[in-house]
Amino acid sequence: MYVAKQFLKPVNLEQYPNYASIVKYPMDLSTIQARLESHFYRRVSAVENDVSHIYINAFEYNLPKSDIVRNASVVSDLCLEIIRNKDSSDVKALYQQVLEKYRIQDEKEEDEPKPKKTKPTTFATTSDPCWKQQCKDPLEISKQQCKDPLEISKQQCKDPLEISKQPEDANLFIDLANNITRHSNKEQILELKADFEKDIHLLSEQLEQISASCSTLFDKIK
8 A cells, every 4th residue: 555655664774864863663564574474472462562653653753744644643553453353354444444534533623613813913113102112122021031041051951850851742742642542441451561560570580590590600610
């Protein structure tokens, strides 16, 4: 499908050298296919996570309203529908369902009332007796804002850790969270939590085994 064309292979880092510094978990359809064929995934939720990252990565790297982000969202939703409808072999029908969902969503957004346009600012003329005051106000504001740039910079750098905790764009994180959980109900979330705890326990056991093996090896070396 044309909509999936941009997500068939890994992003070319020669064409987009800063991609790796922005996207922490690159994902594409060929990687998912290879992982499925090699039985890499232990749970369906892991496949769903990789599929969701096609949209998440596109959203992080591109403009939110761009066509590539829209296509990535469609591809992710379509793949999730395919995963959750194992008995259905009609991918085109599922694709039409996803497109219909987006069409309805677009119509709702168009029907929403648009914000009223603000009345354009009228500038005073020299014949207006208050023109001096109108010119003076923005000057006073700018003076106040630039009163002590050193103090402003000190305040901004007072606690860089706290600043880093605040998202630069809250909407981005909200959209990403919604994308991950929009198809999940309470039972699925609890199941994912249980799976995550099992994986952590398994990793802990493997780390203990590695640690014991290393200790034995060091004893032999001594």
